[in-house]
């Protein structure tokens with residue numbers, strides 16, 4: 744069996760896939776790709792025409808888009824199941840992941856984390872307006888997730904699912920910013936959820952800043 748994950752060490756989307764592999768004890772070969780590089784080789788663009796990471800290759804089967812990769816890994820490999828079976832729980836899982844992708848990634852990662860944490864880390868200037876706009880937009884996402892989260896400490900259903908693993912890398916980056924940490928603390932269910940998720944080995948073992 745050959746499994747290769749093309750990803751960028753700082754990518755939250757690649758980290759989602761790495762967390763799934765960790766939770767299901769799936770071994771893989773990691774190929775580092777910086778999607779922001781201007782000189783991405785044609786061989787990579789043949790795998791991902793939209794110049795993003797991650798891409799998964801499994802015995803010649805190539806797939807990109809994290810939602811598709813996540814479901815494939817959960818369904819094609821043994822280990823704990825990361826998708827509920829009840830239709831409403833499955834719908835909730837899909838809804839939460841869609842909210843995170845459509846409304847959460849940009850403000851939490853590309854505005855708050857990028858401008859408060861990553862640019863300063865690289866010695867580059869931060870844009871305070873981006874941080875402020877990101878916090879304002881992220882509050883709406885956090886409020887929505889707070890309202891949807893389950894009673895058992897997980898986002899969808901009563902146990903760990905792809906929804907938790909999709910959210911965790913983005914919340915990890917968001918809360919590296921003091922403003923992000925403060926914003927999250929206004930939401931008690933999410934704060935309790937994050938208290939547990941932030942200690943999971945699948946998250947801590949994939950921390951690019953550790």
Ligand SMILES: N[C@@H](CCC(=O)N[C@@H](CS)C(=O)NCC(=O)O)C(=O)O
Nearest residue numbers: 754755756778795796797808809810
């Ligand atoms: N819809 C894609 C999004 C992946 C994505 O945006 N990855 C980021 C890194 S976290 C990336 O490759 N960014 C490069 C860019 O924006 O040019 C997925 O779900 O896999």
